[in-house]
Amino acid sequence: MCFIFLLAMPLKAAAAPAVEAPSYILMESSTGQIICEQNAEERRSPASITKIMTLLVIFDHIGTGRVQLDSEVMTSAYAKSMGGSQVFLEEGEVQTLDTIIKCIAVASGNDASVAAAEFIAGSEQEFVNLMNQRAEDMGLTNTHFEDCCGLSESDNHYTSAKDVALMSRELITKYPQILDYTKIWMEDITHVTRQGSSSFTLSSTNKLLKMYDWTTGLKTGSTSKALYCLSATASKDNIDLIAVVMASPSNKSRFQDAMALLNYGYSVSALYEDANEERLPTIPVKGGVQEEAALIFKGPFRYLDIAGSDLNSIEKTISLPPEVVAPVKRGDAVGEAVYTLNGQRIGSVSILSDVTIDKAGYKDYLKKIWGLYCNL
Structure with missing residues (x-):
């Protein structure tokens, strides 16, 4: 067994972090322990952090062997028509599922999200049904989805900071390979269409990758209704934290909020581990x-x-x-x-x-x- 101490034993608790977002939570991923929170079960519009559940359902299907990373995904006219963040997939364009995942995880492509949804479930609505079933199976009582990318501003499309942390935890612990995607800052993909081939640069929407040394992902989101949201994952000294902020007032403040939460978490945390490798009696x-x-x-x-x-x-x-x-x-x-x-x-x-x-x-x-x- 071993101990991981991030600081000398404090004489008093560290001051709570200063966070502008009205709803937030900080969780340690391996134990699921909540370190601090505020209005964490309050239902809010999630914008593109909806895609955390989209990615979770995609990886569930990869895990069962129903689809593979090299499976070919064709873009429909409907997927191409998505507004907001997009990677400009053309109707009839074929990409591997691996590339589609990069488009979702790195550039928050709404067109890529719908293309993946149609590929896996036949239609976006059927895929959304899978998302809601997954949320129900996880006991996420403050979550309901209307689409797979977060464009919906319907009052029936909602989640909470705590539920986002739980689905983030499920994604990174069950499918840690997602971090290979969410750590990408920039990467080129190739569009191949009837008009020929062209290069397109995926650029991460998660600026925390350049602002905070221990960042490993995970997903941003913003709409006029949701304001600025972020689920941020970080790993330092073998401690993995998840900071979720919802409805931050600005793009800058959501990243500052996340860093404040993560710094607070690492300042107060100590982890005890027992590998349980000793021999037991019969x-x-x-x-x-x-x-x-x-x-x-x-x-x-x-x-x-x-x-x-x-x-x-x-x-x-x-x-x-x-x-x-x-x-x-x-x-x-x-x-x-x-x-x-x-x-x-x-x-x-x-x-x-x-x-x-x-x-x-x-x-x-x-x-x-x-x-x-x-x-x-």
Whole structure:
């Protein structure tokens, strides 16, 4: 196990950041812990940070193998007609899904977003249905989408700073390859149409990439209704933060707000990590074809402290029953590692069976008896 301290233990909490945006949240991505927030569950128009969910649904489909990065995406007349931020795709133009993702993640292309939506779901509306279903599955109760790019100014197209942070967290933790796209500052793509080929430079809308050294992404958005929005991700000293600001009054202020939040987060945070790589004891199995089951931890444990606690005081206790009863499947939870700080439980990690053990039958008992007899 190890400790990552970003500062000497403070005598008092750092002053809250000065943020102009009326709605914001700062979250640590690996634990999901909220460091600070204001009006974070207030429903607001999201503008192009809508595309965070668009990208999440795209990567869900890549993850299932239904589409691939080298799949060819054709632009429809409807996709070409999108206003706002665009990469000027022509009707009938074919690009790989990889290039389309760059157009969305880097240049916030509305035309690229609709082209991807039609490719994956047949129509933008069907894709939006997938977006809303994904939001529902994630428990995002303050989110509803009307389009896939954020152009809608309908009162029925909304989300909240907290929901944006949660969908951002889902995207970067489940599909960390998205950061390969959102870190791009500028990159050329090639338009190939009936008129010939031409080069077009994608330029990131996320100016934080040049303003804040530890920026890794993620997405900007602005309309007259939404004002200026940003979901910003950063990584420093193995701590990954997500800062979401909504309705900042200006383009400049949203980036200043995000930097203030990120600086605050890194100033107060200390991360405790336990890789959980030590060997666990076996556990007796009652009534099984094997008498013992090997055990493993479900994964590492991470705890973010923002109170200046002494993380050397964290204690870990292995909690296991005397035995388990067959059948036991590999991956079944049979116990847990419990972590406490100053006597208070701060989290746990499940302990799993590393093997499948079937329930013993009549013949299995005969084999056991015969084995005992032969060893006499």
